[in-house]
Amino acid sequence: MSLKDYERTGTITVDEIKMPSEEHLKRGVAIIECVQEIPCNPCVDACPFGAISMEKLNATPKIDYDKCKGCGKCVSVCPGLAIFVVRIRGENGFVTLPYEMLPIPEKGEVVDVLNREGKVIGEGEITNVRVENRTGVITVRVDKNLIMEVRNICPKR
Amino acid sequence: MRIEEHPILSFERGRKVHFYFNGKKLYGYENESIAAALVANGITQLSKSLKYNRPRGFFCGIGKCASCRMRVNGVPNVRICIENVREGLEVETQEPLAELPSREFDDKGIDTLECDVLVIGGGPAGLCASLEAAKSDADVIVVDENFKLGGQLLKQTHKFFGSKHEMAGKRGIDIAKELEKEIIENNRIRVFLKSSVFGYYESDHGHLFGMAQRLDDMSEKVYKVKCKSAVIASGASENFLVFPNNDLPGVYGAGGVQTLVNVYGVLPGKKVLMVGSGNVGLIVSYQLLQAGMEVKAVVEALPKIGGYFVHAAKLRRFGVPIYVSHTVKEVYGEDKVEGATIVEIDKNWREIPGTEKRIDCDVVCLAVGLSPSVRVVSLTGADIRYIPEAGGYVAIHDDCMETTKRGIFVAGDLSGIEEASIAMLEGKLAGLYSAKRAGKDVNEDKADEYRKRLEELRAGPFGERGRIAKEKIRRLWKECH
Ligand SMILES: Cc1cc2nc3c(=O)[nH]c(=O)nc-3n(C[C@H](O)[C@H](O)[C@H](O)COP(=O)(O)OP(=O)(O)OC[C@H]3O[C@@H](n4cnc5c(N)ncnc54)[C@H](O)[C@@H]3O)c2cc1C
Numbered sequence: 001m002s003l004k005d006y007e008r009t010g011t012i013t014v015d016e017i018k019m020p021s022e023e024h025l026k027r028g029v030a031i032i033e034c035v036q037e038i039p040c041n042p043c044v045d046a047c048p049f050g051a052i053s054m055e056k057l058n059a060t061p062k063i064d065y066d067k068c069k070g071c072g073k074c075v076s077v078c079p080g081l082a083i084f085v086v087r088i089r090g091e092n093g094f095v096t097l098p099y100e101m102l103p104i105p106e107k108g109e110v111v112d113v114l115n116r117e118g119k120v121i122g123e124g125e126i127t128n129v130r131v132e133n134r135t136g137v138i139t140v141r142v143d144k145n146l147i148m149e150v151r152n153i154c155p156k157r
Numbered sequence: 158m159r160i161e162e163h164p165i166l167s168f169e170r171g172r173k174v175h176f177y178f179n180g181k182k183l184y185g186y187e188n189e190s191i192a193a194a195l196v197a198n199g200i201t202q203l204s205k206s207l208k209y210n211r212p213r214g215f216f217c218g219i220g221k222c223a224s225c226r227m228r229v230n231g232v233p234n235v236r237i238c239i240e241n242v243r244e245g246l247e248v249e250t251q252e253p254l255a256e257l258p259s260r261e262f263d264d265k266g267i268d269t270l271e272c273d274v275l276v277i278g279g280g281p282a283g284l285c286a287s288l289e290a291a292k293s294d295a296d297v298i299v300v301d302e303n304f305k306l307g308g309q310l311l312k313q314t315h316k317f318f319g320s321k322h323e324m325a326g327k328r329g330i331d332i333a334k335e336l337e338k339e340i341i342e343n344n345r346i347r348v349f350l351k352s353s354v355f356g357y358y359e360s361d362h363g364h365l366f367g368m369a370q371r372l373d374d375m376s377e378k379v380y381k382v383k384c385k386s387a388v389i390a391s392g393a394s395e396n397f398l399v400f401p402n403n404d405l406p407g408v409y410g411a412g413g414v415q416t417l418v419n420v421y422g423v424l425p426g427k428k429v430l431m432v433g434s435g436n437v438g439l440i441v442s443y444q445l446l447q448a449g450m451e452v453k454a455v456v457e458a459l460p461k462i463g464g465y466f467v468h469a470a471k472l473r474r475f476g477v478p479i480y481v482s483h484t485v486k487e488v489y490g491e492d493k494v495e496g497a498t499i500v501e502i503d504k505n506w507r508e509i510p511g512t513e514k515r516i517d518c519d520v521v522c523l524a525v526g527l528s529p530s531v532r533v534v535s536l537t538g539a540d541i542r543y544i545p546e547a548g549g550y551v552a553i554h555d556d557c558m559e560t561t562k563r564g565i566f567v568a569g570d571l572s573g574i575e576e577a578s579i580a581m582l583e584g585k586l587a588g589l590y591s592a593k594r595a596g597k598d599v600n601e602d603k604a605d606e607y608r609k610r611l612e613e614l615r616a617g618p619f620g621e622r623g624r625i626a627k628e629k630i631r632r633l634w635k636e637c638h
């Protein structure tokens with residue numbers, strides 16, 4: 001069996017993600033970056049709209065972008081911290097991501113935004129912060145072209 | 158150094174107390190182990206090697222490796238990683254070959270305890286076994302060597318995988334609290350902490366174990382424990398790796414560092430090299446970032462990351478490099494780790510010259526697998542075999558978790574290295590059938606449900622090792638009968 005790139009690198013590329021349509025992006029949808037068959041399914045139970053499904057415990061989660069409302073409930077539940085919500089409004093993009101480090105940034109704070117390899121690819125403004133079950137669920141406003149790249153933040157403090 | 162602020166944990170350290178280390182007055186907290194308090198005071202060299210007098214630090218942090226042995230209140234060979242700090246304790250380093258205790262103890266005699274089911278080990282497997290047996294009306298005694306219940310759950314700050322039956326989405330530390338509460342509230346269960354089971358003796362009526370309980374004045378109270386059946390869930394110990402200077406203080410088991418950082422909130426250093434990219438290596442690396450340490454790199458000898466992609470992705474997002482097809486070539490430093498060299502290896506595991514990289518670190522964590530702790534179960538005469546997929550020597554058992562010795566059950570990491578959700582389900586099975594062996598009426602429909610869930614958990618590609626291990630064990634069990 002040949003190795004998949006992500007098995008060596010620990011990162012996936014945008015090509016490996018099922019892309020939502022522009023309509024979906026306007027409303028906001030969850031992007032699930034969970035590509036392996038692992039015994040896990042809390043995301044399925046977490047979604048109040050039945051947007052995430054799974055054939056069996058060891059299957060990969062499938063998301064139905066038509067059903068997803070971008071509410072972000074699944075973000076803090078996922079033990080793999082593998083779910084992000086992305087949304088486009090005008091020229092602005094918004095990424096909601098799980099964050100379990102200190103300091104937890106504050107609303108209005110400008111932070112560095114990082115890609116899947118931890119490289120700084122720009123700046124963003126924090127627009128929402130909630131903490132659920134001790135996981136921060138943080139929304140950052142970024143350039144709309146970056147929503148499929150930004151996967152982490154780094155406070156400048 | 159003690160952690161003051163943590164994104165997930167708030168450390169309940171308890172009262173500040175003073176103790177003496179080689180005559181010097183130090184402070185610690187009453188919920189800390191002596192080893193943690195020493196590391197917090199900057200003391201990393203705990204003992205010396207037997208032959209060459211090389212400095213040794215702690216390694217496992219859970220009482221398995223013996224590299225932390227010291228003389229406490231005159232009693233030698235105390236594993237200070239599972240002994241709590243108390244006001245006025247006198248802790249001293251000892252010669253590698255310890256002398257006899259420097260004090261006399263009153264003869265406390267030997268008492269006898271009786272129960273239906275004795276459970277050895279208070280980790281997820283043992284706690285679930287105790288609860289299940291007690292729910293089937295068995296009187297249970299559960300013992301653990303450590304001064305806290307919970308086993309490895311105590312350091313698992315991450316949310317669990319699995320399905321909601323296995324409490325997926327909950328953090329290990331919270332699961333430990335829930336189980337502990339249930340145990341304490343159940344009046345069929347008696348708990349003995351700081352108590353080690355050390356012997357097994359033939360008996361006409363069921364089984365007889367020897368147990369020693371460490372008392373506050375460091376004397377020991379010995380008990381005979383008579384039981385109709387027993388569940389042994391003594392867990393596993395971390396594997397070691399061979400490379401130059403692998404014994405320098407600063408080279409720790411990943412689980413040992415996880416205990417120090419997540420249970421006690423004590424940092425062993427600032428910059429870490431993680432060796433091994435299985436789930437333990439990946440999860441611990443992430444948790445060290447959360448504790449404020451810098452993870453310089455994760456190295457993995459295989460050409461691919463061993464653990465789940467999602468755990469690797471969490472680290473990569475923070476810029477932590479993961480080097481596959483790499484190993485640690487050597488660690489250097491005077492009396493403690495000052496750095497390490499990593500090197501690329503080819504598919505025949507040979508080092509590729511010229512690919513060496515220096516890593517500036519003061520901590521090296523080994524996350525290279527676990528081996529079942531078979532010492533207690535092997536005393537019972539249960540058939541033990543070497544099964545690589547199970548992590549080493551394991552007791553052959555059937556699908557009720559009973560060994561070849563009637564009435565002796567195993568569960569959790571001891572029965573094959575897997576994970577906590579599986580340990581809990583195996584514990585439930587062992588608890589149910591040990592109660593049955595003790596003559597209780599049990600609801601075996603529940604067992605079918607537990608087996609089904611175990612099968613589901615092991616069904617995917619990551620469950621393959623566990624599946625193969627259990628198939629081999631079942632085959633050997635049939636041959637034995
Ligand atoms: C870093 C790390 C991350 C992990 N992450 C996950 C995860 O995400 N999900 C998951 O499901 N699993 C995970 N696991 C695995 C999980 O921790 C273990 O599989 C599980 O704890 C095994 O439970 P156990 O009860 O068999 O053993 P333990 O939890 O090790 O408990 C054994 C207990 O027995 C006691 N004991 C041993 N010998 C004696 C004796 N002679 N007398 C008295 N007491 C004794 C010990 O003190 C110990 O408390 C992880 C493990 C590690 C190390």
Ligand code: SF4
Nearest residue numbers: 047068069071072074
């Ligand atoms: S964002 Fe909300 S609606 Fe969409 S999958 Fe997650 S929980 Fe369901």
Ligand code: SF4
Nearest residue numbers: 034040042043078080
């Ligand atoms: S909860 Fe997260 S890690 Fe688990 S299956 Fe769903 S997306 Fe994957």
Ligand code: FES
Nearest residue numbers: 218222223225238
């Ligand atoms: S026994 Fe204490 S560190 Fe291993």
